[in-house]
Amino acid sequence: xxxxxxxxxxxxxxxxxxxxxxxxxxxxxxxxxxxxxxxxxxxxxxxxxxxxxxxxxxxxxxxxxxxxxxxxxxxxxxxxxxxxxxxxxxxxxxxxxxxxxxxxxxxxxxxxxxxxx
Amino acid sequence: xxxxxxxxxxxxxxxxxxxxxxxxxxxxxxxxxxxxxxxxxxxxxxxxxxxxxxxxxxxxxxxxxxxxxxxxxxxxxxxxxxxxxxxxxxxxxxxxxxxxxxxxxxxxxxxxx
Numbered sequence: 680x681x682x683x684x685x686x687x688x689x690x691x692x693x694x695x696x697x698x699x700x701x702x703x704x705x706x707x708x709x710x711x712x713x714x715x716x717x718x719x720x721x722x723x724x725x726x727x728x729x730x731x732x733x734x735x736x737x738x739x740x741x742x743x744x745x746x747x748x749x750x751x752x753x754x755x756x757x758x759x760x761x762x763x764x765x766x767x768x769x770x771x772x773x774x775x776x777x778x779x780x781x782x783x784x785x786x787x788x789x790x791x792x793x794x795x796x
Numbered sequence: 797x798x799x800x801x802x803x804x805x806x807x808x809x810x811x812x813x814x815x816x817x818x819x820x821x822x823x824x825x826x827x828x829x830x831x832x833x834x835x836x837x838x839x840x841x842x843x844x845x846x847x848x849x850x851x852x853x854x855x856x857x858x859x860x861x862x863x864x865x866x867x868x869x870x871x872x873x874x875x876x877x878x879x880x881x882x883x884x885x886x887x888x889x890x891x892x893x894x895x896x897x898x899x900x901x902x903x904x905x906x907x908x909x
Contacts, residue, residue, distance in 0.1 A: 683839070712896065721886065721901035722840075735895060770839060783828050783890040783897060787839035 681705070683788035685771050691794045692761055700756040700791045702771030710776020711754050712785060713746060717767040725769075728754060729776060761795045768792050798823050800889050802900035810908050811879050817872040817903050819861075819887030829870040830888040830897065831861055840886065846870065857881070882907045 684703045692698050704711050713725040724738040728748045739745070743761075748754040758765055772785040799822045809815055821827055828847050832840040844855025851863040861872045870887060884904050888897040 710895075714899075722899040724896050724898070727896050729895070772840075783830070784842060784845060785897060786842070787832075789837075789839045 683771055683773050683786055685769075685788040685791050687791060688789065689792045689794075691796060694763060694795055695760055697757065697759045698761055698793065700758075700769050700793070702754045702756070702773075702788060704752065704754070704771070704773030705786055706752075708773035708775055708786070709751060710774045711748060712772045712774075713754070713756050714770045714772065715740075715767045716770055716790070722770065725756070758793075761793075763795050766793055766795045798889055798891075798894065798898045800887050800898055800900035802885075802887055802903050804903045805901070806904045806906065808906040808908060809877050812876050815872075815874045815877045815881070815905070817885050817887075817905070819870045819872065819900060820868050821870065821887070821889040822868065823889050823891055825891050825893050827870075828890045828892075829861070829863060830890070831855065831859070831870075831872050832886045832888060832899075833857075834884045834886065834902075836883070843872070843885075877905075877907055879907045879909060881905060 686701045711728040714722040726746050727735040730751050731748050743759045746756045768790040770790045772787045774785045801820045830845045831843040833843050834840045843859050844853050846853050846863045854860050859874050863870050884902045886902045887900045890897045
């Protein structure tokens with residue numbers, strides 16, 4: 680079956696512009712996660728969805744970042760007024776996430792590399 | 797607070813040599829522990845996981861890891877490394893008290909022929 684897909688794979692944008700990053704999780708996975716991976720850094724948790732709701736937004740770095748999920752499937756991460764420090768690889772993951780241990784077996788997409796010039 | 801420490805930023809080994817990547821965690825309850833591998837330009841792939849039971853867990857690609865509660869460690873091992881194992885390896889911790897995984901900063905493995 681298809682894995683987690685993300686688009687675009689690469690995005691170059693000018694400082695101050697808005698960008699949208701898309702994640703299509705594995706079919707049937709109810710939990711969806713966004714992470715940011717900056718050069719030389721580990722994975723920084725951004726936000727987590729269970730269905731269409733986001734119980735944990737604690738990782739969003741500023742109010743320029745927002746995310747939504749519709750239909751319990753596709754999610755969009757939006758960054759408004761991009762800054763150079765937003766340059767990173769944005770990774771999406773999904774898990775069965777109904778309860779218990781399956782929540783934590785996360786399957787990752789290939790990421791979107793964002794470059795803000 | 798939960799945290800994961802991977803003390804080795806970069807490790808170089810010769811092909812055929814044994815490998816151990818270190819991971820130490822901090823978690824207030826019973827942890828769930830994971831190792832992921834990221835090849836260049838790729839997403840992360842789950843290598844192995846520990847929830848409970850046998851403290852030595854086997855994963856894909858010939859990797860294993862041992863959970864040592866007394867040392868708060870979950871080190872990854874492989875008896876004989878292949879050139880294709882060159883990648884970045886991430887340790888992560890989760891548990892019943894949280895909905896998310898906390899990742900370490902990763903260890904980059906370089907393999908020389």
